[in-house]
Amino acid sequence: MYSILLVDDEQDIRQSIVELVQWEKMGFRIVGEASNGIEALEVMEENVPDILITDIRMPIMDGIELTKRVREKNPSVKIVFLSGYDDFEYAVDGIKLNILEYLLKPISINDLEKMLNKVRGKLDLEKKEANDLARIEKDYLEKIEAIKMSFLVSLITDNYNNITETELQKMIETYQLNLSGERQVLLNVNIDSTSFKKNYHENQNLELIKFSLTNTIRQIVQKYLNGEVFSFMSNIIVILSDTKENIELYTDIVVKEISESAQKIFGFSVEIGISEEYEGMSATKRAFQSSVSALSYRLLIEKNKGIYISDLETGNQQELVFDEANEVKLASLIKIGATEELEAFIDYLFLSFGTSNEGQEHIQIFLMELYMAVLRASKSVISKYDSDMLHYIQMISDICHYQEMNIIKEWFKDYCLSVIDKIQMQRKKKTDSIAKQSYDYLYDHYDDPSISLKSVSKEMLISPSYFSSLFKKENGLSFTEALVKIRMEKAKEYLLTTDHKIFEVAMSSGYTDQHYFSYCFKKYFGESPNKIRETFKKMSY
Template sequence: MYSILLVDDEQYIRQSIIELVQWEKKGFFILGEASNGEEALEIMSKNVPDILITDIRMPVMNGIELTKRIREKHPSVKIVFLSGHDDFDYAVSGIKLNIIEYLLKPISIKDLEKMLDQVREILIEEKREANDLKRIETNYLENFQGIKMSFLVSLITDNYKEVPEEEIQKLVETYRLNLTGNRNVLLNVNIDKSTLNKSQLENHNLEMMKFSLANVTRKISSKYLGGEVFNFTSNIVVMLSDTKENIDLYKDIIVREISETIKKLFHFSVGIGVSEEYNSLSDARLSFQSSISALNYGMLMKRNKEVYISDIETSGLEKMVFDESNETKLISLIKIASKEELLEFIDELFQGLEKDNETHLQIFLMELYVSVLKAYKSVIPIYDTTMLQRIQMISDIHYYQEIEEIRDWFKEFCLTVVDSIHLQRKKKTDSLAKKSYDYLVNNYNDPALSLKLVSKKMAISPSYFSSLFKKENGISFTNALIKIRMEKAKEHLLTTDCKIIEVALASGYTDQHYFSYCFKKYFGESPNKIRESFKEKELLV
């Protein structure tokens, strides 16, 4: 059974619709009824219907305004408009608000029931699609290769350092990947375009060749070791996964055979960058980067063949202390001013660090130091005097004798930056809160004024703006706007002879009835009553 909320300012129309339609037979029940948009919103604050049937022209809050408010909070609600022949302009607004049906007044019960059948089918189909496991499974299998490829690419491009190894292994099983070995190595195969002839350089031939190249490479590698082969950008990536003994035994054979076979079959050369060996698949990204470095070394040395990164650089996968994930975490902790977590993380970073290797220690400290400055600069573009002095004090690190002293110096430096960022952010939020409040004071008469519009003017997200506004101004955005409009409206009433509709328009309200409703709710008396009382007091003075 699907629920319906019926909104119309004419009670006899609501009553007729409720009594004449066989709701249960059609698969519906009436959740509630309301005479205007304001009442409807009150009902929806407790119970959200599947369908809203609403009149367009109503006092207090019309159907268009009601729909706008519902679309912001409950976009899944299906909305049907009841409208007269002269509501064309409103109907155009409805199209933009994704109204699913219009029913003209006077309403035909036959048309209403036909509409209910159509909407019920839409709701049933939505539910069926969401719960149709067979269809989901079919779609999954149809797209399996694409999903599998997406995961392989993410392994070499995304950071999996924070993902538990067992979670990665579950994904490997899900995608049926042949990456179950306890030792891995990555090969990056790149076509040497200087060895291609003119016909091979044509784009369509090149794409076909890369596909064929991947197949040949897959066939060679699978003869010796487990692994996966796939195209990524203009390269072929080979992820070999097996025992350490097998990797050591067959890795070089595979590299040579790929190089020689491609030259023999395709009549061009390839460069092959060979990464360091690694144990965990979470290191695949670093391994991929090292294979690219190996390819780059090959091009620089005019040796576009097989290049092993271990021949050029010392091993860094296992020894890397401060990688990109650590840098990201350090910067985040500084920017969100989480002092306790920050100090704990710094302790982790310094664990196992030795002062004996002076060069390694200096590089490590400089990396930490630069990361902190990045965090500072992202919030405060210009260094103040205190920070400039701190920057100059980096040389002081070398005077400390113990790792603990260096760690404590770095902690103090980080805390200074955290305090500076906090102070700057406080100044900025104070300024934003004041600017936004001033904007309301200067633009309260704009009927289109909304939290979303003002947050856009302030260049921050609506949710953050809403919490910031209330925190700094001590009142919510909505209540602040009502307060400003009501105070200004009262001022107009008591100091001018403007009609109520004119006061309403000058205060940002397009509907006189809705304005009077809001005014009485705020002051406890109607606009006319307050004006009369004020004039009576003036006569007595």
């Protein structure tokens, strides 16, 4: 059964639709109603529907703006427009809103039910195609393009230092790949094994399910950006390649829709490691490595979320050594602060290495390699090398000469734990600083009508999704709640200390629409702007 949110400013139309349609019989249920876009977004904070049916022309926030907001936050929601004839061309010519259906007013229940049957058919087909493993297996065997796949895999595994970008682009054209954009981002999609096991039996073919997920991801990407999607080992790799503007505008939307679609269609979570933006296909291998590094943080991030490497590690990092699995694991445990797993892994490393019977030089080299691995891991998170680096190197020399292996192991554990403390302290300072800076930024720019979570996150140089969770965690309010609070407090101050007209107060507080301002003000304070001003004046006499 599919859930529906109904949005229309005419209550009698909403009421007629709700009462006259046999929702459950048709396979639907109404999870909420709203009279404008603002109310709809508030409903969706608690209950995200499968389908949003919305009028185009509404006060406060119309259907076009509502759709843009929904596409940014919940891009997997299917949207149906209710529109008058005059609005139809406007809706069709809008930006990439991916509207599922249009229904022209005046609406008859017969037309509405036909449209609902059509929508249900599309959604049923989407689920059926995603889970039709027999058909998927046939497609899998028929559509493998071995040469193209080999080239794509080589982009993330081989060095192309001796090949010019022009030569690489010729190869891309030869294989007819959508990788000719000016800017690229690489997404590394990992299926969460725990949630997968909860929903699928052991005898079900993971490869076929992954193939179906790959097709779903490819369809999502094609709606917004140019790029290529392919499997690599147990993961799915997405290389987005488009204009700088489109990459910035749609990457976060693509990441969110992949996450939501995996959960809704397949019933399991995915983690997505997201590289930094880069130019030139020869940098794809490094981007892949940074996406792997991003995935190593998945224990720190909520499930089914995108993990941007730029949110968690400083830029200009040196290429990590991924050939040595032990170093990668050691670095990952250090970065995420998994102390118990770290100590157990160090025990394993020292046990694998041998006993104190090894020569001093051999032990010293082994410990130096471990120390440098930790140093490289900390460098990717802490922007400056430890000032005591030479001191530690001298200690390594001394401890290897005079102490037994168990003592050396415990010393190394203590050193790793001290690095974890420094990383967590540095990360806390960074998040506190970003939270404070962003709140201060709102105070300084609240009167800018165009200010948004996306624009402020861009100022803070982090992704919108990470910024949103960080802002709420550190400030106790969501970005929208904080912005409304600041604007309302400033608006009240203007009302009580100046003779400005209401529309002037609205403009000074960051609102271009006086009616929308009055609506928000009354909702926040419980009284209209004029009423509060009148009450204050009476109390002053």
